[in-house]
Amino acid sequence: MPEPILSLRRLCQVFDGVAVINDLTMDIAKGEVFGFLGHNGAGKTTTIQMLTTLARPAAGTALVAGHDICTDPLAVRRAIGYVPENVRLYDSLTATENLLFFARLSGVPAPQRRVREVLDLLDCTYLAGRRLGGFSKGMRQRVGLAQAILHNPSVLFLDEPTSGLDPMGIRMLRDLILRLNAEFGMTIFMNTHLISEIAKTCTSIAVLSHGKLVFHDRIAAVTARYGDDTALEELYLSLTPVGRLQEVA
Amino acid sequence: MADSPVLLIARQSARFVLRERTVALLATLFVALVLISAWLGWQATATVDRIYVDAAAFLQKSGQPVPPNPVLDISPLSLMRNMSVYVALIGALSAIVIGNRLVGLDRKAGILPLMGIRPISRAAYALGKIAALAGLILLLALLSGAIAALTFLMLPAVAPTAGQWAQLAGFIGASALYMAIFGLAGLGTGAAARSETVGLLVPVTLWLTLTFILPQLTANLNPTAAINPISALAPLPSTPFFDAASQILGPFSLADSYKFASARLLDYLPQGIASPSFIPPVADLVLATILATAFAWRALIRLSMAQGDYNV
Numbered sequence: 001m002p003e004p005i006l007s008l009r010r011l012c013q014v015f016d017g018v019a020v021i022n023d024l025t026m027d028i029a030k031g032e033v034f035g036f037l038g039h040n041g042a043g044k045t046t047t048i049q050m051l052t053t054l055a056r057p058a059a060g061t062a063l064v065a066g067h068d069i070c071t072d073p074l075a076v077r078r079a080i081g082y083v084p085e086n087v088r089l090y091d092s093l094t095a096t097e098n099l100l101f102f103a104r105l106s107g108v109p110a111p112q113r114r115v116r117e118v119l120d121l122l123d124c125t126y127l128a129g130r131r132l133g134g135f136s137k138g139m140r141q142r143v144g145l146a147q148a149i150l151h152n153p154s155v156l157f158l159d160e161p162t163s164g165l166d167p168m169g170i171r172m173l174r175d176l177i178l179r180l181n182a183e184f185g186m187t188i189f190m191n192t193h194l195i196s197e198i199a200k201t202c203t204s205i206a207v208l209s210h211g212k213l214v215f216h217d218r219i220a221a222v223t224a225r226y227g228d229d230t231a232l233e234e235l236y237l238s239l240t241p242v243g244r245l246q247e248v249a
Numbered sequence: 250m251a252d253s254p255v256l257l258i259a260r261q262s263a264r265f266v267l268r269e270r271t272v273a274l275l276a277t278l279f280v281a282l283v284l285i286s287a288w289l290g291w292q293a294t295a296t297v298d299r300i301y302v303d304a305a306a307f308l309q310k311s312g313q314p315v316p317p318n319p320v321l322d323i324s325p326l327s328l329m330r331n332m333s334v335y336v337a338l339i340g341a342l343s344a345i346v347i348g349n350r351l352v353g354l355d356r357k358a359g360i361l362p363l364m365g366i367r368p369i370s371r372a373a374y375a376l377g378k379i380a381a382l383a384g385l386i387l388l389l390a391l392l393s394g395a396i397a398a399l400t401f402l403m404l405p406a407v408a409p410t411a412g413q414w415a416q417l418a419g420f421i422g423a424s425a426l427y428m429a430i431f432g433l434a435g436l437g438t439g440a441a442a443r444s445e446t447v448g449l450l451v452p453v454t455l456w457l458t459l460t461f462i463l464p465q466l467t468a469n470l471n472p473t474a475a476i477n478p479i480s481a482l483a484p485l486p487s488t489p490f491f492d493a494a495s496q497i498l499g500p501f502s503l504a505d506s507y508k509f510a511s512a513r514l515l516d517y518l519p520q521g522i523a524s525p526s527f528i529p530p531v532a533d534l535v536l537a538t539i540l541a542t543a544f545a546w547r548a549l550i551r552l553s554m555a556q557g558d559y560n561v
Contacts, residue, residue: 054366
């Protein structure tokens with residue numbers, strides 16, 4: 001395996017005495033587009049929160065771009081970008097004002113120029129002078145992605161990035177993610193429910209169930225072994241506990 | 250050169266809060282009341298001075314001795330005594346709202362996770378918020394100080410001495426401290442409370458208790474008298490209850506401490522009356538500010554960047 005950019009070692013998280021992440025150990029190679037699958041409440045967002053240093057693990061640790069999330073959180077933050085599921089920014093400020101604020105907080109040199117570059121890169125210069133208050137979900141997602149890449153991070157975390165987007169929005173976002181990965185070499189860590197998206201975007205996947213890692217492999221190996229998207233869905237469902245399937249039914 | 254994260258957070262937070270209508274309205278109301286207080290003081294003094302000038306001319310013409318100008322018998326600083334009431338009422342309330350909104354707007358906007366993943370420490374975030382609060386309160390206090398100074402400069406027959414200018418500066422400092430206590434309480438509860446409403450209600454209840462309830466026990470002051478700068482300084486009845494209450498609760502009765510500090514600094518403290526608290530009034534305010542800063546600091550440091558938004 002090429003050099004890992006993310007190394008999770010026996011990562012655990014506990015909320016109100018209940019273990020929500022249990023001994024999570026895996027490596028993700030540099031340059032991967034990694035899809036993290038799991039049912040609602042499986043612990044995907046909690047994992048992202050720990051890897052982005054938003055929450056401290058109850059036990060275990062992880063190295064992100066070579067920095068320990070527990071002992072060197074500031075260095076981790078310099079190396080990462082994050083787009084939450086619902087992108088929320090200051091609604092009364094314009095896209096440019098919001099981005100300038102985050103660029104300065106991230107210590108980006110020449111922030112004005114960088115904000116223009118990023119808006120241009122994401123084809124959303126038309127949003128620059130508009131206040132966030134009136135933005136659609138798709139527009140917000142673009143500005144959200146813009147704030148995440150202002151400082152050119154090595155790892156980009158996306159939490160359910162396509163949630164609530166229409167098919168056009170999903171396609172545009174997918175193209176952007178692939179571009180960021182191909183042109184800038186960013187490693188993408190993406191939580192998602194959409195198996196079709198995984199097949200089109202990711203180079204490796206993992207499945208989390210009730211806080212435990214139940215599957216982790218490269219997508220090429222998975223499709224070679226199981227066939228098309230439908231087979232991928234079957235694989236995912238076979239890894240999900242029966243109790244959960246009954247709950248959904 | 251890049252700005253420090255503390256400065257960036259402070260500047261952005263202050264700018265964002267000033268765009269809030271409630272904050273702008275309360276701050277404008279405070280400045281308007283200070284202006285009215287200054288105008289009333291100026292008008293009363295100017296009228297007495299005008300009558301004196303006319304009477305002195307008449308007395309001089311009729312060959313009678315001219316008594317000294319009564320305007321000069323009292324300290325010009327005492328003309329600003331109503332300002333202490335406005336600081337205790339509307340100034341403190343404005344400070345609570347400013348403090349609450351400084352952190353409440355971040356939590357309402359839902360941007361805490363995006364702040365939390367920046368390469369800034371939680372301490373820088375907390376310090377930025379406290380600096381924004383300090384800046385805004387200082388701005389309010391300086392505005393009221395500038396209005397008071399302008400009033401003195403425009404008053405006929407009144408020329409404050411260097412010492413009196415220093416006392417005025419001291420009063421503005423004490424007022425800033427008093428407002429900061431409530432602002433920090435608003436900031437702390439804004440960060441610690443789970444809901445926006447509770448975050449605002451708790452410091453408002455504290456303000457009501459300190460302004461209207463505690464002075465009843467420590468200064469035998471009914472709520473309406475509490476808003477009068479002069480009757481608020483009446484002597485305490487000498488009874489075992491008031492002796493004990495003023496000793497035990499005196500240091501917590503911050504509205505009383507502020508009134509005594511203001512009365513001393515603005516030269517309107519009646520003879521023979523002193524603060525019943527065993528801690529001197531200004532020291533009491535300084536101590537309370539330190540405690541309120543510690544509370545706000547702890548609440549801000551403990552604010553979860555992952556789960557701190559109101560919608561979570």
